[in-house]
Amino acid sequence: MxxxxxxxxxxxxxxxxxxxxxxxxxxxxxxxxxxxxxxxxxxxxxxxxxxxxxxxxxxMRTCTVDIEQQETVSRDSVTIKVNAVLWFRIVDPERAVISIQDYRAAVYQVALTSLRNIIGQHDLDDVLKSRDRINETLRAMVDEATDPWGLSVEMVEMKDVEIPIAMQRAMAREAEAVREKRARIIKAEAELESSVKLRDAAQFIADNPAALELRRMQMVTEVGAEHNTTTLIMMPSDFMTLAKRAGDYLQAKAS
Known part of the structure; x- marks a missing residue:
């Protein structure tokens, strides 16, 4: 017992x-x-x-979901391949167990379909240039769908966007044309600014004849800097006459 x-x-x-x-x-x-x-x-x-x-x-820690590469069509009918990464965590354990059978698989499928849908709503240029805005929109879509399951989507990032080779060449030609256009515009603006400066200089010289003589002497100095240069200077006839009289006066005074 x-x-x-x-x-x-x-x-x-x-x-x-x-x-x-x-x-x-x-x-x-x-x-x-x-x-x-x-x-x-x-x-x-x-x-x-x-x-x-x-x-x-x-x-309860943050989980990472790697969304495999998806081939989808953008709004402007360009076929692209996109993959992404999603981070989420459980905020309500009760709903994560009772409301959904496999919350990891559910999050993956929701992110997959949302990624395809959001790419189809944007042009290729938007996908390439506005990734931050698209990522935030995608995060909000997935977060709204998974909220009844007690999950919170913290961040979604597109890792890579792969476009066809033909489209890459077309974009390269477009970028080259844009750069050439920008170079021509800059050159035209420079020529316009130069012409304005020359006009102002011509007007100043016209108002001040002595400035032309000073400019001529400066040009002679610049040309004469090279020792193997022969310089011919055109002088006014009255200047030569004045110089001859000055020489005769100095010679007579010396004698």
Missing amino acids: NAILTLCVVSAIVIAVSGFRICQEYQRAVVFRLGRFQAVRGPGWYWNIPLIEWQRRLD
Whole structure:
């Protein structure tokens, strides 16, 4: 009789001890009692009623979903291949277990279809130039779809956009044409500015005849900087006459 009592006591102690559970800081346990939801427990040490309560443990950390490359058509009928990465985490463990069978697969499928849909709503130029805006729109779409499942989508990023070779060549020609156009515009603006400066200089010289002589002397100085250069200077006749009279005067004074 004592052996049976001892066996019962030991069994009760073992069963009671077997009900203790531990969850890490990043984990939560969704506990069911006789098939019905009871509570969300953790982190730390807690106790479940043996043989009556069972649990499903969830990881509350941010999860990464790699969306495989998808071939889709943009709004301007260009076939492109796009892949992306999605980050999400569980914010309501109860709904993540009860509302959806496999939340990871569900998030992946929602992100996949949303990516194809949003690419079809934008032109190729928008996909290439406005990635940040498209990423935010895609994140909002997936987050709205997964919110009833207790999930929160933190970020979605398109990793790579692959376009056909023929389209790459066309875009290269377009970029080259844009650069050539920009170069011609800059050159034309420079010529216009130069012509304005020349006009102002001509007007100033016309108003000040002495400036022309100064400019001529400066040009002679610049040309004469080279030793192997022969320079011919055209001088006014009255200047030569004045120089001859000055020479005769100096010679007569010296004698």
